[in-house]
Amino acid sequence: MEKKAYTVTAALPYANGPLHLGHVAGVYLPADIFVRFLKLNGHDVAFICGSDEHGAAITLRAKKEGIKPQEIVDKYHQIIKDSFETFQISFDIFHRTSSALHHEVASEFFKKLHDKDTFKEERSLQYYDNDYEQFLADRYITGTCPKCQYENAYGDQCEKCGADLSPNDLINPISTLSGKTPQLKETAHWYLPMNEHEDWLREWIQKGSIDEEVLHDPKTWKNQVIGQCMSWINGGLRARAMTRDLDWGIPVPLPNAEGKVLYVWLDAPIGYISATQQWALDNGKNWKDYWCKEEAKDRKLVHFIGKDNIVFHAIIFPILLKAHGDFILPENVPAYEFLNLEGDKFSTSRNWAVWLHEYLENYPTKVDELKYVLTSIAPENKDSEFTWLDFQTRINSELADIYGNFVNRVNVLIHKYYEGVIPSAHELRTYDQKVLSEIATIPGKISDLLYQYKIREAQQEMMNLARIGNKYLADEEPWKVIKNDPLRVETILNIALQITEKLALCSRVFLPNTAQLLLEILGVNSTTWDNTTQLISSGNTIGTPTILFEKITDEWVEQEKSKLITPPITNAKYPVMKELISFEDFTKMDLRIGHVIAADKMENADKLLVLKVDTGIDERTIVSGIAKHYDTAAILGKKVVVLMNLAPRKIRGVESHGMLLMAENSEGELSALVSEKDFGAGPMIS
RNA sequence: GGCGAGGUAGCUCAGUUGGUUAGAGCGCAGGAUUCAUAACCCUGAGGCCGAGAGUUCAAAUCUCUCUCUCGCUACCA
Secondary structure (H helix, E strand, O other): OOOOOOEEEOOOOOOOOOOOOHHHHHHHHHHHHHHHHHHOOOOOOOEEEEEEOOOHHHHHHHHHOOOOHHHHHHHHHHHHHHHHHHHOOOOOOEEEOOHHHHHHHHHHHHHHHHHHOOOEEEEEEEEEEEOOEOOOOHHHHHEOOOOOOOOOOOOOOOOOOOEOHHHHHHHEEEEEEOOOOOHHHHHHHEEEEEHHHHHHHHHHHHEEOOOEOOOOOOOOOHHHHHHHHHHHHHOOOOOEEOOOOOOOOOOOOOOOOOEEEEEEEHHHHHHHHHHHOOOOHHHHOOOOOHHEEEOOOOOOOEEEEEEEHHHEEEEEEEEHHHOOOOOOOEEEOOOOOOEEEEOEEOOOOEEEEEEEHHHHHHHHOOOHHHHHHHHHHOOOOOOEEEHHHHHHHHHHHHHHHHHHHHHHHHHHHHHHHOEEEEOOOOOOOHHHHHHHHHHHHHHHHHHHHOOOHHHHHHHHHHHHHHHHHOOOOOOOOOOHHHHHHHHHHHHHHHHHHHHHHHHHHHHHOOHHHHHHHHHHHHHOOOOOOOOOOOOOOOOOOOOOOOOOOOOOOHHHHHHHHHHHOOOOOOOOOOOOOOOOOOOHHOOOOOEEEEEEEEEEOOOOOOOOOEEEEEEEOOEEEEEEEOOOOOOOHOOOOOEEEEEEOOOEEEEEEEEEEEEEEEEEOOOOEEEEEEOOOOOOOOOEEE
16 A cells, blocks of 8 residues: 655744744644654655745844854854654754855756746845945845834834834834945836736645645644735735845846846745755655655655744645745645643743753753643644643653553553563453553554644643543552463453553654653563554563652742743843944934823824924924824823924824834833923923 | 724633533642652532624624724835
């Protein structure tokens, strides 16, 4: 029986920070379990991953820390790679997008698409930094957010109000390179006209076919994935720029494209392909067997991802693959939801996280324990939550009490009665046969579930083996029977060992270390998933009993929780001081006390208030992005600090003349600056 | 603001095409037991299935409105 071959990818982690448990639970662990299972079950699988090392966020960070992007990327690539290895995620290769091979592959890919007229070149005006002689990527421009007046909004997004911006929206744009005002200059970029692909995408997403050729069953895709894709398609796809002005990344392989690189979202998924090529080179394989239509016709391509990059894997990358022409399309894109931590979102910037590499450093022997917990709470259909208390409970009262304890009691009994020699089974009773046939169905159940990406339930089935075992012992009571029917006890314990054996075999997917240890104790070896015959043989001696899982103490839980409650003090709480300015610069600002005499909510806006302010010299309208923090009643009547001579700006159709000054804490809360003494409206501030 | 996905026992989650008293694990209470990591086994209590309205003989399941959470996105379905 020929089994389908698979190419499985896991989302490339971005190399500007270490991995936390959210990443692991929502992508890498499910993918690893799936792949371990496929390999045991006789499928030919390539499991591909690597670090994503380009993009503006890395260059910005490098600049901030005064080092080269390559240094950042090298550092985190190593940390991530090491923690995957220690955590035993079984990638066939963990590659990187800054490698020479990837540059070559991605350039070729882009060139081929360009030759096939997949892209449209468009000219537009973009900000250019004269001092540094380069066009500025969105994130290299800061300025005042037109929506909330936040002064350090980036060209692509305001981090305070969350608004997505384009650089031309910013008031008073500043280049982060030179600190000067950039100039608009004409430039060219290559766009992917996604709208031209709507028809086949619609059929492909909804029916799983292209030109009526069936490629996959859409029923096996998650609601969230299909829903979001259809939302995009029905909304009308727009052209998206596939190139960026940046000096870090893969240079656009065309003439007259100096200073331009491939958009990181074009570059990264090609990383799956280049990584496969590297792996093929290292292992004497032909990479085309894993990706190309001709050679990999019946192979299934599966992308494990988090829900935040559904559209890239289910729309944009498939468009690129199809446009290129040589490649197969994904058979499924299992997207996982997010894991929360102790009631809050994981956050790298707030350091609200459990870092994988730190966990592994502190508890190097507790790999399977963490895998068990994360699998139990894998965010398959909705966001789920990790707490240390839950971690403790799951390990203590499930892994240790049910699984570990069962294995231990069987071992102890066999050593006690037979000095570790496996006894033979004699006459089987109905109950024995019932138990044996029940455990025989479990590998099949697990495999059905795993093919549907239901890893939580699959792991539950593994645990059921231990439950069946515990119940079997309780029902048969060998410690009583031994007194008057020793022969019967041999049968009972033989069957108990068969249950243990099944448990060990099924554990290979979820708890690889434990499984290996257990199989060694049993003296059993198997390279296939489902064994119809038993592997233990009577007469052999099993290893000495060991405690498989120690209990997690309350102190552990307290210690880990306290690490979260008092995050390490970093100076990253507030941004570093801005560049020095002269006194003349300061005096350019016209600041006065204004009296808020009217306040209304802006319609169709979450964050905007339309204020009427008496400034002593006039009454003016100011649109202020403070509605999240001040309702109209709270701001009305306040004497506030007003920046008077800010260039007027239309915000949602209302012209705003100036802005209110606000203090903002690290949580993003706003507090209006008010005059301590009531001088009325109008006093100048200096 | 728009779109998508969620809101089910104290906790973490299942609930197939609408159909008998809504499920599991953990936690909790009571009982039984001692081979075992105070473990295991049995029994039980606990849910107006986010709120409201509608369709239907029948709705956690379909429709509408509202609300909260997460994600995507932004003068736009």
